[in-house]
Amino acid sequence: LDYYTKLNLARIYSFKKDSQRAEQIYSELMQSYPENLRIKYGLGLLYLRTGRLKEATDIFEQIFKDNKPLVAAALGYAYARTGREEEALQMLSELDKISKIKFVSAQEKAIVYFGLNDRKKAFENLQKACDERFPALPGLLIDSFLDEFQSDARFAEIKKCANLPS
Numbered sequence: 001l002d003y004y005t006k007l008n009l010a011r012i013y014s015f016k017k018d019s020q021r022a023e024q025i026y027s028e029l030m031q032s033y034p035e036n037l038r039i040k041y042g043l044g045l046l047y048l049r050t051g052r053l054k055e056a057t058d059i060f061e062q063i064f065k066d067n068k069p070l071v072a073a074a075l076g077y078a079y080a081r082t083g084r085e086e087e088a089l090q091m092l093s094e095l096d097k098i099s100k101i102k103f104v105s106a107q108e109k110a111i112v113y114f115g116l117n118d119r120k121k122a123f124e125n126l127q128k129a130c131d132e133r134f135p136a137l138p139g140l141l142i143d144s145f146l147d148e149f150q151s152d153a154r155f156a157e158i159k160k161c162a163n164l165p166s
Contacts, residue, residue: 003029007039014046017144022046037063041070048074049145053082069098073108077145080115088116105134114146123154130161138162 001009006025013022026043033039044059060075076091092112098104106128113122129137140146141159149155156166 003033007042010042010046014042014049015143017049019046019050037067037070041074044071044074045145048078049143053078057082068094069102069104072098073111076112077115080112080117085116088112105129105132105136107134107137107140111140114149119149119152119154122149123152123158126154126158127161130158138164 006029010022010025010029013019013025023043023046026039026046029036029039030043040059040063044056044063047053047056047059057075057078060071060078063071064075072091072094076088076095079085079091080088092109095104095108095112106125110122110125110129113119113125126137137158141155141162141164146155159166
């Protein structure tokens with residue numbers, strides 16, 4: 001299988017919560033492409049989804065040195081979930097700085113606010129992302145790392161806005 005097929009398979013297994021298969025494919029890809037940030041990012045997200053927050057944080061910190069826009073939200077979430085609130089808030093500031101140069105969806109801030117368990121700001125930003133019609137929003141709304149927030153009625157409203165079943 002080629003690079004793109006393997007990367008997509010790893011993502012699919014990760015979303016299906018088959019972390020063992022996903023990690024196996026990411027590991028194979030890392031052997032062939034050790035500096036590839038997309039592979040590292042996918043592995044970091046897998047670790048985030050499976051509660052391996054230290055490993056996720058380590059990967060996201062490596063990526064942050066080279067590509068802040070790619071990973072600032074995920075790193076902020078991981079910082080928040082590991083009790084590093086000041087660093088999580090710093091990632092919100094980074095997102096503001098990045099937004100002065102290029103578009104940053106409100107979804108990115110929502111991710112950090114979910115990590116901080118600030119539901120009010122998280123849902124405000126998710127609504128903004130939905131109003132923006134940000135194309136990646138449906139993927140976030142079905143991501144297992146936000147499962148704990150799905151029981152909130154606002155989550156169902158955002159899913160409806162994104163044309164997803166609630």
